[in-house]
Amino acid sequence: NAGVTQTPKFRILKIGQSMTLQCTQDMNHNYMYWYRQDPGMGLKLIYYSVGAGITDKGEVPNGYNVSRSTTEDFPLRLELAAPSQTSVYFCASIWDRTDTEAFFGQGTRLTVV
Amino acid sequence: GESVGLHLPTLSVQEGDNSIINCAYSNSASDYFIWYKQESGKGPQFIIDIRSNMDKRQGQRVTVLLNKTVKHLSLQIAATQPGDSAVYFCAENVRVGGGADGLTFGKGTHLIIQP
DSSP: OOOEEEEOSEEEEOTTOOEEEEEEESSOOSEEEEEEEOTTOOEEEEEEEEETTEEEEOSOOTTEEEOOSSSSBOOEEESSOOGGGOEEEEEEEESOTTOOOOEEOOOEEEEEO | OOSEEESOSEEEEETTSOEEEEEEEOOTTOSEEEEEEEOTTSOOEEEEEEETTOSEEEOSSEEEEEETTTTEEEEEESSOOGGGOEEEEEEEEEEOSSSOEEEEEOOOEEEEEEO
16 A cells, blocks of 8 residues: 655756646545645645546646546646746545545655746 | 644754644634644654544544634644654645535644754
8 A cells, every 4th residue: 555656756847847746546535635835834725636537726726737537646737837836745635525634645846947 | 814823833842741732723614623743854644633523632642622712723742752853734624615625734833852
């Protein structure tokens, strides 16, 4: 049981480039989330999904897109990278809304220069 | 502003002492509150949760207290150990869209254990 796996761990992007942050979970969880964590701050919700084929915006969705074609995978897409997107990104999953223990990936540290 | 926030950014305690980390929240409709621990370079890990209809819940060396009157949450760690050094976040579930829940996190408190 690997839990939640994120790739890559680190990435440097130039302004205007695009990339996809990968997230996979093997716990058959229904809910998946993407958060960003800026230095010295808490986690802000970008997008979430309650099941395959269903996604919705969180608190800070601008500049990002997601898809959920399978239960296991929840990739986060940055189309036109901007310096404001420099952050650490965490993917998380949870069984359903009645559960309280979310499992997080190790994070992706993204720098946009 | 954030609906969940923490009073102190850094808390330094002596090894073996008890620690109390505080959190204020503003969303009275939250179903539950959760404490997470984040060690350096890692993702947050679940510590303990408390339902909104409870006042207190105990785990192994940890106790969470919920005061709904003043919208205050605290995490008490007994006999702190070096491994307790981390950033602690309180979180609450809030509805962020069409019926689903998202966890809203506070800024975090960095707990430092002095030898």
